[in-house]
Amino acid sequence: MRSHLVRLRVLALLWVLALLSACGGGGGGDMGGSGLQCTGSVGGTVVISGRITYERIPHRLDGGLNYANRFDEPARGISVQAISEGDALANAVTDDNGDYSLSVPTGTRLFIRARAEMLRTGTPQWNFRVFDNTSVGDPLYVLDGSLFCADAVTLTRNLHADAGFTSSGNVDGPRAAAPFAILDSMYRAYTKVLGVQPNAVFPALQIGWSPDNVPASGGTGSGVCASNGRIDTSFYTDSTLCVLGANDLDTDEYDDHVLIHEWAHYFEDQFSRSDTIGGPHTIEDRLDLRLAFSEGFGNAWSGIVTDDPAYRDSLGTNQSQSSDFDIDSDPVSNPGWYNEAAIHQLLYDLYDGGPSDDDPLALGLGPIYQVLVGSQRTGVPLTSVFSFLSSLKTLNPASATSINVIASGQGIHGTDAYGSGETNAAGNADVLPVYTALTVNGSAVTRCSTDFFGTYNALGNRQFFRFSASGSGPYSIRAGATAGPLSADPVIVLHQAGSRSDELDDGFAGEAEVLSVDLSTGDYVVEVWDYRNVTSGGGPPDRYCMNVSVSR
Amino acid sequence: MKPVIAALLSLSTLVACQGHSPPGAAPASESSSHRPGKPVAPADAQLLLHADTVRDVAADLVLVITPSSPVDRLRASISGTEGLELEPLQLDLGPLAAGEAQRQDLQVTRRSAGPGQVRVLLETWRGESHEARARLLPVRGGEEIAEKATTSPQLGPGGEAILSLPATESR
Numbered sequence: 145m146r147s148h149l150v151r152l153r154v155l156a157l158l159w160v161l162a163l164l165s166a167c168g169g170g171g172g173g174d175m176g177g178s179g180l181q182c183t184g185s186v187g188g189t190v191v192i193s194g195r196i197t198y199e200r201i202p203h204r205l206d207g208g209l210n211y212a213n214r215f216d217e218p219a220r221g222i223s224v225q226a227i228s229e230g231d232a233l234a235n236a237v238t239d240d241n242g243d244y245s246l247s248v249p250t251g252t253r254l255f256i257r258a259r260a261e262m263l264r265t266g267t268p269q270w271n272f273r274v275f276d277n278t279s280v281g282d283p284l285y286v287l288d289g290s291l292f293c294a295d296a297v298t299l300t301r302n303l304h305a306d307a308g309f310t311s312s313g314n315v316d317g318p319r320a321a322a323p324f325a326i327l328d329s330m331y332r333a334y335t336k337v338l339g340v341q342p343n344a345v346f347p348a349l350q351i352g353w354s355p356d357n358v359p360a361s362g363g364t365g366s367g368v369c370a371s372n373g374r375i376d377t378s379f380y381t382d383s384t385l386c387v388l389g390a391n392d393l394d395t396d397e398y399d400d401h402v403l404i405h406e407w408a409h410y411f412e413d414q415f416s417r418s419d420t421i422g423g424p425h426t427i428e429d430r431l432d433l434r435l436a437f438s439e440g441f442g443n444a445w446s447g448i449v450t451d452d453p454a455y456r457d458s459l460g461t462n463q464s465q466s467s468d469f470d471i472d473s474d475p476v477s478n479p480g481w482y483n484e485a486a487i488h489q490l491l492y493d494l495y496d497g498g499p500s501d502d503d504p505l506a507l508g509l510g511p512i513y514q515v516l517v518g519s520q521r522t523g524v525p526l527t528s529v530f531s532f533l534s535s536l537k538t539l540n541p542a543s544a545t546s547i548n549v550i551a552s553g554q555g556i557h558g559t560d561a562y563g564s565g566e567t568n569a570a571g572n573a574d575v576l577p578v579y580t581a582l583t584v585n586g587s588a589v590t591r592c593s594t595d596f597f598g599t600y601n602a603l604g605n606r607q608f609f610r611f612s613a614s615g616s617g618p619y620s621i622r623a624g625a626t627a628g629p630l631s632a633d634p635v636i637v638l639h640q641a642g643s644r645s646d647e648l649d650d651g652f653a654g655e656a657e658v659l660s661v662d663l664s665t666g667d668y669v670v671e672v673w674d675y676r677n678v679t680s681g682g683g684p685p686d687r688y689c690m691n692v693s694v695s696r
Numbered sequence: 697m698k699p700v701i702a703a704l705l706s707l708s709t710l711v712a713c714q715g716h717s718p719p720g721a722a723p724a725s726e727s728s729s730h731r732p733g734k735p736v737a738p739a740d741a742q743l744l745l746h747a748d749t750v751r752d753v754a755a756d757l758v759l760v761i762t763p764s765s766p767v768d769r770l771r772a773s774i775s776g777t778e779g780l781e782l783e784p785l786q787l788d789l790g791p792l793a794a795g796e797a798q799r800q801d802l803q804v805t806r807r808s809a810g811p812g813q814v815r816v817l818l819e820t821w822r823g824e825s826h827e828a829r830a831r832l833l834p835v836r837g838g839e840e841i842a843e844k845a846t847t848s849p850q851l852g853p854g855g856e857a858i859l860s861l862p863a864t865e866s867r
Binding site: 225227230231232256257258275276279280281282283284285286287288289290299300301302303304305306317318320323 | 850852853856857858859860861862863864865866867
């Protein structure tokens with residue numbers, strides 16, 4: 145490992161070499177006050193090539209980051225510029241080895257800049273960049289070399305970004321490698337997609353990272369990633385990924401699986417669909433089916449992209465601890481359609497193959513991708529493991545039996561996109577059926593919102609109903625409290641294929657909500673919950689029962 | 697949001713502290729937050745503040761409680777849940793002015809690999825109705841994690857804001 149002192153010596157040596165190679169005569173401006181003089185353009189070009197690398201800190205198998213075994217990695221797919229007098233004279237992109245090549249006029253005074261950016265226009269297309277969300281203007285991170293003169297036919301300039309840590313995990317310099325390590329995780333993710341969709345167009349993704357991004361609430365600022373760095377945790381929303389960088393608390397720049405998990409949410413948002421309601425979650429929780437699938441998919445995706453099921457999230461003093469789990473083989477607590485671990489294991493089992501495969505299927509990514517960008521994106525049912533499996537079996541009928549076997553092994557038994565026939569109630573009868581069928585102008589159906597597994601995003605907080613509108617026109621969806629000591633305070637939301645109505649919540653506890661809406665012919669999903677089981681401070685969570693009906 | 701296996705997350709939650717009515721006292725009739733005018737049943741007299749999941753890191757924790765309106769007495773009962781054990785703590789605070797923050801160091805006795813939470817139960821007396829904000833802050837060396845001072849951005853070609861990192865350069 146290079147020490148900080150050695151790095152300083154190298155920089156000093158490079159500086160001396162740069163001065164020694166200075167071209168004589170005037171012509172160039174005095175950029176940066178360096179005093180370096182070049183001849184200025186005298187005709188001809190100079191080819192400048194080199195390699196951009198960054199320092200990667202691997203994980204220890206027993207937890208935490210392994211600073212003693214750091215190694216250099218190529219910065220792949222990175223934008224490189226020749227900067228002269230404040231302008232970008234030439235641009236290049238690094239290849240899979242981190243190599244670049246560009247040409248500038250002979251006699252130019254310049255330096256090489258590697259941008260924390262992956263940019264490609266045309267088809268395929270992508271645009272990923274890492275910025276500092278805690279600095280004014282959200283600046284893009286760039287890695288700058290030293291000033292030199294283009295005074296030979298060919299020149300080599302290699303740039304390396306140090307991690308900025310000692311071998312024991314103490315910060316000893318700028319953490320220049322972090323933005324490039326993050327981008328390399330993005331690179332792994334999008335190239336995996338290109339393997340099954342070579343013409344993919346990836347909408348822009350901004351990634352906010354800073355050493356000041358801490359696991360604390362109280363974020364301020366108008367951007368997605370708090371400008372004071374209080375981002376709570378690494379997360380994705382609105383085409384932006386915010387990444388923790390808090391030394392001795394939780395850094396995520398070397399946590400491939402964490403970064404790719406969040407990229408999975410970007411993928412859901414831009415390529416597929418997720419109806420998740422978000423919120424706190426653990427791999428043991430019994431969760432709302434939408435959240436369970438989204439997070440299970442994120443975990444599985446991190447294993448699929450890396451072909452490594454060992455999920456590792458380093459944290460703690462000197463990043464010496466980890467939250468680790470094996471996506472493929474760890475025993476699942478509370479398996480079922482509501483558990484993210486059951487779902488990540490299921491998805492990974494559907495994907496993986498080879499000698500270590502412990503299940504009867506090895507579909508690879510293609511069939512999974514087709515479902516995610518197909519009916520999972522456009523279907524009426526809420527996005528869940530049921531909607532995913534139903535479509536997967538339809539598109540791969542020869543594998544349907546094996547898919548059912550693997551799903552059943554995770555406590556998932558529903559037979560269609562609505563989870564019909566599901567028998568796993570997690571020990572609480574209120575959670576089944578997954579969806580309750582309503583008949584237009586039929587009798588009201590009683591279901592109960594329960595806080596048995598927690599609040600806001602826990603299994604059973606929200607009840608789901610489905611109905612078919614056989615004709616266009618006005619409809620009324622009603623949710624009222626049942627008789628009893630605990631008067632429900634219903635809230636209604638109507639869904640159709642990814643579109644979602646505003647929450648209807650006009651009445652007090654004990655009063656019915658009636659959603660009046662003009663509908664087109666088609667299938668719809670109604671979501672109903674009790675206000676107190678979802679909204680903190682609204683009152684005591686409990687089991688509240690409601691009668692739900694639809695009429696025309 | 698990345699899955700939480702064992703982690704430390706701070707919280708900032710606005711909670712309506714409905715009066716904890718002593719026997720014989722009239723229950724509070726309205727909550728003070730979220731939905732003004734919403735009738736609240738007597739069972740709402742106490743509200744439980746659920747902390748976000750607490751993450752397992754080396755930081756200590758400080759609880760900060762800030763009432764939004766003056767309060768004579770406020771009792772905070774604090775405990776940890778699975779994954780994060782705290783010395784059970786009951787604080788009798790007050791009188792407090794609006795916005796007057798009360799800080800309390802929390803003694804974490806054990807963290808496990810599982811998820812953890814901090815539960816904070818806020819109670820008032822005399823049927824008072826209040827809002828209070830409770831936050832958990834990670835601290836290092838007794839000091840809250842410092843927030844970064846802002847500086848003007850460096851501008852690159854085209855006026856793009858950039859932040860230049862030092863490179864080790866070779867030829």
